[in-house]
Amino acid sequence: MWGFAAALISGALMSIQGVFNTEVTKQTSLWVSTGWVQLSAFLVCVAAWFFTGRENISTLWQVDNKYTLLGGVIGAFITVTVIQSMGALGPARAAMLIVVSQLLIAYVIELMGLFGVEKAVFQWRKAVGMAVAIIGIVIFKWQK
Template identity: 55%
Template structure:
């Protein structure tokens, strides 16, 4: 239950962050907004680390394979794509596409056991759920 609540909170925070970031680009550029977002994220994480964790900050460099350390690069790409999608489609439509794409990508990662994730067996139930989500996108597009 706690995991469910954290996931819901994550979705809400991501949506609101995307809206905030899109609005910030109206006063600046998408890249200056992205730099600001990443810098404030770094400072926030450092503050929480100082207050609550204090484990070896550089232990992350022991991660294998090393490409796993590219999460920050992906974060910059995520920020840019969310801002662009929200500006072009509006928050609700953009988040709909983003969430369905996340579900599809996560399912494929599980199916093929990519990036060190335990491989999952094919399940029709999950494939049908993904198809229903795709139909939901189509329904959402009708005017």
């Protein structure tokens, strides 16, 4: 149940963050805004680490697949692309496209067993679900 609630909270926070970041970008610049997002996130993580246990940071260098350490780099580009998409499309359209893209890529990762994820078998109901989501975007975007 917590996973379901966490996913809903995550989606809500992503939308709010995207709107906030887009507004900061309008008043500063894309990379200044993105840098602030990453710096402020780092400071929150350091504070949380300081108060919740202080695990050894050197364990990062013991991670088996070093490419997985690129999450922060990817995060910077996520911030940039969310800002740009929300500025160009508005929060609702951008969020819908972002979510459908996440679903599609996540399903491909599962189907192919990429990045250490357990390989899943193709299921038509999941493909139909994604098609319905894409049709939903077309309907939502459709203007007379």
